[in-house]
Amino acid sequence: MSSKFYLHKGKGRKAENGHPWIYSDEIDEYDGEYTNGDIVEVYNFKHDFIGKGYINDASKITIRIMSRDIDEEINEDFFKRRLKNAWEYRKKVIDTSSCRFIFGEADFMPGMVIDKLEDYYVIQSLALGIDKYKDTIVKILKEDYNAKGVYERSDAAVRELEGLSQTKGFLTDPFDTMIQIVENGVKYYVDIENGQKTGFFLDQKQNRAAIHKICKDADVLDCFTHTGSFALNAGIAGAKGVLGIDVSEHAIEFARKNAELNGLSDIVKFECHNAFDILPEWSKEGRKFDVVILDPPAFTKSRGTVNGAIRGYKEINLRGLKMVKPGGFLATCSCSHFMKEDLLRKTIMDAAADAKRTLRQVEFRTQASDHPILLSSDESYYLKFYIFQVI
Numbered sequence: 001m002s003s004k005f006y007l008h009k010g011k012g013r014k015a016e017n018g019h020p021w022i023y024s025d026e027i028d029e030y031d032g033e034y035t036n037g038d039i040v041e042v043y044n045f046k047h048d049f050i051g052k053g054y055i056n057d058a059s060k061i062t063i064r065i066m067s068r069d070i071d072e073e074i075n076e077d078f079f080k081r082r083l084k085n086a087w088e089y090r091k092k093v094i095d096t097s098s099c100r101f102i103f104g105e106a107d108f109m110p111g112m113v114i115d116k117l118e119d120y121y122v123i124q125s126l127a128l129g130i131d132k133y134k135d136t137i138v139k140i141l142k143e144d145y146n147a148k149g150v151y152e153r154s155d156a157a158v159r160e161l162e163g164l165s166q167t168k169g170f171l172t173d174p175f176d177t178m179i180q181i182v183e184n185g186v187k188y189y190v191d192i193e194n195g196q197k198t199g200f201f202l203d204q205k206q207n208r209a210a211i212h213k214i215c216k217d218a219d220v221l222d223c224f225t226h227t228g229s230f231a232l233n234a235g236i237a238g239a240k241g242v243l244g245i246d247v248s249e250h251a252i253e254f255a256r257k258n259a260e261l262n263g264l265s266d267i268v269k270f271e272c273h274n275a276f277d278i279l280p281e282w283s284k285e286g287r288k289f290d291v292v293i294l295d296p297p298a299f300t301k302s303r304g305t306v307n308g309a310i311r312g313y314k315e316i317n318l319r320g321l322k323m324v325k326p327g328g329f330l331a332t333c334s335c336s337h338f339m340k341e342d343l344l345r346k347t348i349m350d351a352a353a354d355a356k357r358t359l360r361q362v363e364f365r366t367q368a369s370d371h372p373i374l375l376s377s378d379e380s381y382y383l384k385f386y387i388f389q390v391i
Contacts, residue, residue, distance in 0.1 A: 001032065002032070002034075002038065002039055002040050002041050002052065003030055003031060003032035003033065003034040003038070003040045003041070003055075004030060004031045004032060004040070004041045004042075004043060005022070005027055005029075005030040005040055005041065005042050005043065005055075005063065006027070006028050006029050006030065006043050006044070006045065006047065007022070007026050007027060007028055007042070007043070007044050007045055007050075008026060008027070008028040008045060009028075009045040010045075011025075011026035011028075011045075012026050012042070012044050012045075012050060014376070015042065015050050015051070015065065016044060016050055017376055018374070018375075018376030018377070019376050019377050020051075020053070020064055020065040020066075020105045020108075020110050020377060021061045021063075021064060021065070021105075021110075021377075022042055022053075022061070022062055022063035022064075022065070023060060023061060023062060024057070024059075024060055024062045027062060027063075028045065034055055036055060036056045036057060036058060036128055036129075036163075037054055037055070037056065037128050037129050037131070037132050038054065038055055038129075039052055039053065039054055039055075039066070039074050039129075040052065040053070040054070040055045040063060041070070042063055042065065049070050050065070050068075051065035051066070051067060051068045052065065052066060052067050052070065052072075052074070053065035053066040053067070053110065053129070054066065054074075054127070054128070054129020054130065054132075055129065056127065056128045056129060056162055056163070058128075058162065058163040059127070059128070059161055059162050059163070060161070061127075064105075064110035064111060064127060064129060064130075065110070066078075066108065066109070066110065067108075074133075076136050076139075076140070079109075079133060079136055079137055079140055080140055080144065082102075082107065082108060082109050083101070083102070083137075083140055083141075083144070083145070084144075085107075085108075086101060086102055086107045086109075087101065087145070089372070090370050093369040093370070094205070094206075094368060094369050094370045095183070095205075096116070096370075097118060097181070097182060097183075098115075098116060098117045098118060098181040098182075098183060098200070098202065099115075099116055099202060099205075099368075099370040100113070100114070100115050100116075100202050100203070100368075100370040100371050101114040101115065101116045101121070101145075101370075102114035103370070103371050103372060103380070104126070104380070105374060105377050105379065105380055106371070106372045106373065106374040106377065106380040107372070109130065110127065110129075110130065111125065111126045111127030111129065111130040111131075112124075112125055112126070112127075112130045112137070113125075113126070113198065114137070114141075115198040115199070115200070115202060116145075117179055117181050117190055117192065117199065117200065118179060118180070118181050119146060119147065119148040119149075120147065120148055120149050120150070120151065120175065120179055120192065121141050121145070121147045121149070121150045121151070122150075122151050122152075122153050122192050122198040122199060123137065123138070123150060123151070123152050123153070123154070123171065124152070124153050124154055124156065124197075124198055125152070125154045125159075126154070126156060126158055126159060126162070127159075127162050127164075128162045128163065128164055131154075131164065134152075134171065135171075138150050138171045138172065142172065147172065148175065149170070149172045149173065149174075149175035150170070150171040150172045151168075151169070151170055151171065151175075151177060151192050151193065152167060152168055152169055152170075152171050153168050153192070153197070153198050153199070154166065154167045154168065155167065155168045168193070177191065177192045177193035177194075178190070178191055178192075178193075179192060180261075181200065183202075183205055183208070183229075184205065184208055184209045184212075184233055184236070185236055186208075186229070186232045186233055186236050186258075186262060187258070187261045187262050188200065188227065188229070188232075188258050188261070189227075189254065189257055189258060189261065191254070195227070196226070200227075201226070201229065202368060202370065202371075203335070203367040203368050203371045203383055204229065204230070204295070204333075204367075204368065204383070204385070205368040205370075206365065206368045206369070207331075207333070207365050207368070207383075207385045208229055208230055208233040209233070210363060210365060210385075210387065211230065211233055211234060211237070211291070211293065211331055211387070212233060212234075212236070212237035213237070214291055214329045214331075214362070214387065215233070215234040215237040215238065215239045215242075215291055216237055216238040216239070217238060217239070217240055218234070218239050218240060218289075218290035218291045218328075218329075219239070219240055219241050219242075219289045219290045219291070220234040220239045220241070220242040220243070220289060220290065220291040220292075220293065221242075221243050221245070221289040221291070221292045221293065221323060222234065222242065222243070222244040222245070222293040222295075223245055223275040223279070223292070223293065223294050223295070223296070223316070223320065224245075224246060224275060224294065224295045224296045224297065225244030225245060225246045225251070225252075225255055225270065225295075226246055226248075226251050226255070226295075227251055227254045227255050227258055228244050228254070228255030228256075228258045228259060228268070228270060230244075230293045230295060230331075231243075231244035231255065231259075231268050231270070231293075232255075232258055232259060232262055232264060232268060234268070234291065234293075235259070235262065235264040235267050235268040236262065236264070239267065239268075239291075240267075241267060241269075242267060242268040242269065243269050243270070243271065244268065244269070244270045244271075245270070245271050245272070245273045245275060245278065246270070246272065246273075247272065247273070247274045247275070248272070249272050252270045252271065252272045255270045256270050275294075275296075275316065275319070276315065276316065276319070279316075279319035279320065279322070279323060280319060282323065283319065283322045283323060287323065288323060288324065288325045288328075289323055289324060289325065289328065290324075290325055290328045290329070291324075291328060291329045291330075291331065292320045292321075292323050292324050292328070292329075292330050292331070293330075293331045293332075294316055294317065294320045294330070294331070294332040294333065295333055295335075296312070296313075296316055296333075296334075297335070298334070298335050298336035298339075299312035299313060299334075299336060299339070300336045300338045300339060301336065301338070302338065303338055305338075306338050306339065306343075309336060309338070309339055310339075310343065310347050313334060313339065313344065313347045313348075313351075314347050314350055314351045314354075315351075317330075317332055317347065317348050317351035317352075318351040318354050318355050320332065321351060321352055321355040321357050321390060322355050322357075324357070324390040325390075326390070326391060327389065327390070327391065328389070328390055329362070329387060329388065329389055329390065330359070330386075330387070330388045330390050331385070331386070331387045331388075332348060332385075332386050332388070333383065333384060333385040333386065334383070334384050335382055335383050336382065337378075337379055337381065337382035339384070341384050344384050344386075345386075348386065348388075352390075357390050357391065358390075358391040359388040359389070359390060359391070360388060360389040360391065361386065361387075361388055362387040362388060362389055363385075363386070363387040364384075364385070364386055365385040365386075365387075366381065366383055366384060366385065367381075367382065367383035371383070
């Protein structure tokens, strides 16, 4: 018999409208006993059923809702259905050779991320309640999705808010964690053991394809290149010359290997620089490019640091805009949930005004469709991507 939790009057409206989180200050009282990680039922103040999910009273997000059906058991069959639904959706909307298979709350599996990289799967478990089902999920990946191997990358600091330690390692027999994938016709080495996050940023897949048309016969600068993905897409698209820069020497070495893998070493070059330092220098020297790409890390991961992030995004866009030849293009993005779309647009407009450049929007895009945005869960929307012509 699961415990029943009742919310304060006036609380839980977002949850009733489909948001999967219940915060500690929304809970009024509960019946029954529970252990953190248990499945519990949630009701509003009128005692109407909202949903059932796992509890962790050590976390500010106390309950994460898994199901809206009071009779649905959270067991192996439940996860089989969730994975099947996620897979059927992705087969319709994206190339599934490598893709995000489960995107947490947006796939109704709160706290769980699964990336498929060819025949290997990387799992990131971010909450105590979902952690209990890891073995079940691995079993399904092996039996139903032909997983050759599964690796865990639950080495995210957010786990500590759940009272969990960071962890990484094999969830199946060990395998070579340096694997090869192909995306948009570009081949990559992916280091799933030591690469950032789960090893590869799949969320930009469709945005990388979108730059092909502006990169043909162009001189391209790709800032924050990481392992070279935008730069290599520019190269494949027929760019005249591409320079990718990143502050990490390790990332640059990796990007060079990826260029070699694609036979693009003569066209796509990489150098280790801090973009904030080098762009002003190059600007003074009068260097200009037909296309400048800015894919910086998230400058903010909380509401409290948004003002600092605005300064960061304005500065880097100002620097980038000054490097674009008249009539050239700027591709710029933010992967921070807290940097809202209208705020990012205003920040870019402010940068353009300071750079004395006029912008014409070519495209606005979000994250790839294997990272679906759940309208009732604002947190699932984080990536904003613009292409502008710079006049």
